[in-house]
Amino acid sequence: MKVVQHLWFERDMDAALALYTSLIPGSRIDWTDAVPVDNPSGTAGSVKMAGFTLGDQSYRAIQAGPLDPFNHSFSIMVVCDDQAQVDRLWDALIEGGTTEQCGWLRDRWGLSWQIVPKRLGELMSDPDPVVRNRTGEAMMQMVKFDIAGLEAAARS
Structure with missing residues (x-):
């Protein structure tokens, strides 16, 4: 079992992950992909996903348009x-x-x-x-x- 944080970006996920992984040693973008089918957040290929590592912590991210904005609870x-x-x-x-x-x-x-x-x-x-x-x-x-x-x- 592994716990992984997940971040929902409205836009510019690729730029955010590039910045984050450039700042913290041992960080990298592990993979990126697009959802290949139509879904509630967009048409096939419009929703991006990624896995990345900051230091020794694994994260997942999605760029799927507006939902709930980030807030202080995370x-x-x-x-x-x-x-x-x-x-x-x-x-x-x-x-x-x-x-x-x-x-x-x-x-x-x-x-x-x-x-x-x-x-x-x-x-x-x-x-x-x-x-x-x-x-x-x-x-x-x-x-x-x-x-x-x-x-x-x-x-x-």
Whole structure:
């Protein structure tokens, strides 16, 4: 048995998957196809499907026109090793999208992402409750996470 996330794109699935797989090491588009028969979402060949891998997580996707838009109840979280990774992913995914608080953004297709530095988890699990509180307060003031800012707040 295997659990696989499935994403429904209204449009531009190929462009979205090309971007996503270019940003995360170990990622690839595994296959693409079109539904060969008429179906409720379109005529034969108009509905696209794909399988892809981001890091070590398998996904499936479909481009089948409007249904329900992406929302905050589903997001992809990427835990980054350093600020350079945070910056690179954030800058690529935010193009045409919108920023949100606490490391969240919506890309140009409306998919929510959480771009989170590994260091945030370390600070939030520090045995000292003062460090956790200061880190949490700093986190709530940030849009894109700044590791140096989190560390400075934790030490203040």
